[in-house]
Amino acid sequence: AFFWLVSLLLASLVWFVSVHLSDQGNARLQYGLLVFGAAVSVLLQEAFRFAYFKLLKKADEGLATLSEDGRSPISLRQMAYVSGLSFGIISGVFSVINILADSIGPGVVGIHGDSPYYFITSAFLTMAIVLLHTFWGVIFFDACERRRYWCLGLVVASHLLTSGLTFLNPWYEASLVPIYIITVCMGVWAFVTAGGSCRNILKCLSCKQEDDSRVMMYSALQVPFED
Amino acid sequence: MITFMNNSDSEDEPCNERTSLMSAESPPVPSYQDGLQASEAGEAQTHRKRQTGSSRSPNNVADGDVSDLGVRVRESALENEEEELTLKYGAKHVIMLFVPVTLCMIVVVATIKSVRFYTEKNGQLIYTPFSEDTPSVGQRLLNSVLNTIIMISVIVVMTVFLVVLYKYRCYKFIHGWLILSSLMLLFLFTYIYLGEVLKTYNVAMDYPTVILVIWNFGAVGMICIHWKGPLQLQQAYLIMISALMALVFIKYLPEWSAWVILGAISIYDLMAVLCPKGPLRMLVETAQERNEPIFPALIYSSAMIWTVGMAKQDTAARGPSQQTWDADARENHSSPSHSDSQISETRSPVPSHPITSLEELEEEERGVKLGLGDFIFYSVLVGKAAATPSGDWNTTLACFVAILIGLCLTLLLLAVFKKALPALPISITFGLIFYFSTDNLVRPFMDTLASHQLYI
Numbered sequence: 001a002f003f004w005l006v007s008l009l010l011a012s013l014v015w016f017v018s019v020h021l022s023d024q025g026n027a028r029l030q031y032g033l034l035v036f037g038a039a040v041s042v043l044l045q046e047a048f049r050f051a052y053f054k055l056l057k058k059a060d061e062g063l064a065t066l067s068e069d070g071r072s073p074i075s076l077r078q079m080a081y082v083s084g085l086s087f088g089i090i091s092g093v094f095s096v097i098n099i100l101a102d103s104i105g106p107g108v109v110g111i112h113g114d115s116p117y118y119f120i121t122s123a124f125l126t127m128a129i130v131l132l133h134t135f136w137g138v139i140f141f142d143a144c145e146r147r148r149y150w151c152l153g154l155v156v157a158s159h160l161l162t163s164g165l166t167f168l169n170p171w172y173e174a175s176l177v178p179i180y181i182i183t184v185c186m187g188v189w190a191f192v193t194a195g196g197s198c199r200n201i202l203k204c205l206s207c208k209q210e211d212d213s214r215v216m217m218y219s220a221l222q223v224p225f226e227d
Numbered sequence: 228m229i230t231f232m233n234n235s236d237s238e239d240e241p242c243n244e245r246t247s248l249m250s251a252e253s254p255p256v257p258s259y260q261d262g263l264q265a266s267e268a269g270e271a272q273t274h275r276k277r278q279t280g281s282s283r284s285p286n287n288v289a290d291g292d293v294s295d296l297g298v299r300v301r302e303s304a305l306e307n308e309e310e311e312l313t314l315k316y317g318a319k320h321v322i323m324l325f326v327p328v329t330l331c332m333i334v335v336v337a338t339i340k341s342v343r344f345y346t347e348k349n350g351q352l353i354y355t356p357f358s359e360d361t362p363s364v365g366q367r368l369l370n371s372v373l374n375t376i377i378m379i380s381v382i383v384v385m386t387v388f389l390v391v392l393y394k395y396r397c398y399k400f401i402h403g404w405l406i407l408s409s410l411m412l413l414f415l416f417t418y419i420y421l422g423e424v425l426k427t428y429n430v431a432m433d434y435p436t437v438i439l440v441i442w443n444f445g446a447v448g449m450i451c452i453h454w455k456g457p458l459q460l461q462q463a464y465l466i467m468i469s470a471l472m473a474l475v476f477i478k479y480l481p482e483w484s485a486w487v488i489l490g491a492i493s494i495y496d497l498m499a500v501l502c503p504k505g506p507l508r509m510l511v512e513t514a515q516e517r518n519e520p521i522f523p524a525l526i527y528s529s530a531m532i533w534t535v536g537m538a539k540q541d542t543a544a545r546g547p548s549q550q551t552w553d554a555d556a557r558e559n560h561s562s563p564s565h566s567d568s569q570i571s572e573t574r575s576p577v578p579s580h581p582i583t584s585l586e587e588l589e590e591e592e593r594g595v596k597l598g599l600g601d602f603i604f605y606s607v608l609v610g611k612a613a614a615t616p617s618g619d620w621n622t623t624l625a626c627f628v629a630i631l632i633g634l635c636l637t638l639l640l641l642a643v644f645k646k647a648l649p650a651l652p653i654s655i656t657f658g659l660i661f662y663f664s665t666d667n668l669v670r671p672f673m674d675t676l677a678s679h680q681l682y683i
Binding site: 001008016037099122125167169 | 618619621628661664665672673674676681
């Protein structure tokens with residue numbers, strides 16, 4: 001969360017400086033600068049996610065050397081999940097908390113001609129963003145670990161795409177639906193990256209007590225676990 | 228508001244104290260055998276002694292036969308284990324401190340956002356005599372700096388006074404002072420707080436009920452804090468009085484003075500704890516020499532040991548350490564609002580008794596202590612962020628995250644350095660940076676994005 005905040009801070013600084021250096025009366029220019037600021041912010045967020053990955057990798061190595069069996073107590077996948085989740089939470093909270101605070105007060109939504117569905121769509125968008133950040137975290141860390149840089153590029157591109165889609169915003173069909181499609185795709189991708197498969201889901205859902213799995217676990221202990 | 232100016236007199240003492248952290252690994256209450264040596268030695272030495280002490284444990288016979296290499300390997304293995312334990316407990320300590328700090332901040336922010344009283348300007352404390360209602364910016368800045376100088380000098384004087392009293396063993400005076408201040412906090416400030424909350428929600432309450440409620444709250448609080456009580460109730464009371472104190476500061480410190488004071492007090496904290504002649508450092512060292520914990524109830528402790536309960540388990544082995552704790556518990560060292568020192572005490576068991584039940588006790592006892600002044604100043608920062616006229620929640624959240632990360636880093640440094648550390652500087656620095664940058668840079672950005680419903 002701290003890393004996300006720092007990235008937001010830097011992006012705001014860039015936007016602020018650009019706004020103050022430019023002509024404040026020109027509405028189109030200001031909108032353009034806003035788009036620019038949003039793009040810079042997305043890129044900075046991903047850059048800080050990478051920096052966080054580096055930091056966690058170092059910490060992971062340190063923990064591994066200190067522990068008894070040479071493995072760190074938290075796997076890199078768990079760290080990826082936590083990192084993605086925390087990015088998502090802080091991002092979602094920052095986007096929505098002021099809206100929530102305003103929604104308590106007296107007022108009428110969209111009285112000046114804006115959409116009356118502002119609150120509900122904001123809620124859905126925030127949920128999508130939180131989920132997306134979680135999935136992106138998992139995919140990103142795995143991609144960095146296995147050095148699959150095309151995956152990294154795809155994550156950054158999809159983030160930019162999502163942010164760009166929100167620019168279509170009062171036209172909710174064009175923004176919400178694609179964003180949710182992207183969310184579902186990212187979710188499936190992250191699930192597969194984390195080692196899930198149809199068999200795992202079925203096994204989990206069936207809640208069967210498999211005796212032979214205990215034997216398998218024992219033999220798995222002998223083999224060094226590779227992430 | 229003359230009455231408040233006088234009342235806050237003894238309330239400022241809470242903030243004088245040591246805002247210092249001490250490592251979980253450093254034994255301020257050294258084990259009986261190491262008693263004499265540990266009181267002179269620094270952290271590193273005691274650490275080494277504990278290692279050699281533990282290598283004198285049941286492995287003794289084997290050690291004697293093994294070559295130098297073997298001994299060195301064993302020592303490095305022990306060192307590794309120590310480090311691992313340090314990190315493991317370090318992480319646990321972080322979590323144990325996050326919860327009370329968060330709770331205190333939540334109480335303060337909730338009150339600030341709902342009760343108008345604490346954001347209204349109704350006069351100033353006697354310690355900040357210069358008003359900030361001046362027309363020019365330069366004059367206002369000058370006034371706030373002067374206010375800060377006065378406030379910090381009052382705090383320094385009080386702290387030095389307290390250290391002198393402690394050195395000359397005037398315990399009764401200190402206890403009386405602390406009891407008086409906690410009485411005031413628990414009764415008067417709670418009464419005012421209750422009154423304002425009831426006013427905000429327009430709920431009527433008759434005087435007999437108020438008297439009953441306040442009397443019970445205050446009396447139980449005094450008993451819990453100064454004597455004995457369930458750990459969680461004591462923690463809850465300490466959090467509540469920290470929140471009340473923070474609210475008083477938020478109300479009565481003028482805008483700019485509050486920020487300058489926060490900055491100045493973290494610098495003071497840094498100097499007072501780390502400089503060799505700093506009052507807080509002298510206090511900690513004196514307490515270590517005398518083998519006493521420093522005012523245990525002025526500090527928030529996450530794992531209190533009640534010897535009455537523990538006595539039954541391991542009397543033989545824990546005999547010596549138990550005696551030290553019994554003495555402490557009876558000595559009424561608990562006065563809440565003053566010491567800001569964070570002292571994590573390890574009660575390292577006597578090394579020659581590696582009984583498992585002992586180790587279990589050991590794990591429970593490795594609590595972390597954080598001074599109440601730290602709670603107060605963290606909450607003041609977050610409360611001031613919440614009280615900004617723009618009503619922005621992002622600023623409050625950013626400050627909250629910044630303070631918690633600062634606390635995390637401080638605890639990490641504690642695990643590395645294993646000596647008394649100030650808890651304020653890093654957190655307050657991060658908090659201040661994030662407050663000013665979020666309020667001025669991020670807020671317009673996020674507001675503009677939200678007005679177009681853009682997400683980043």
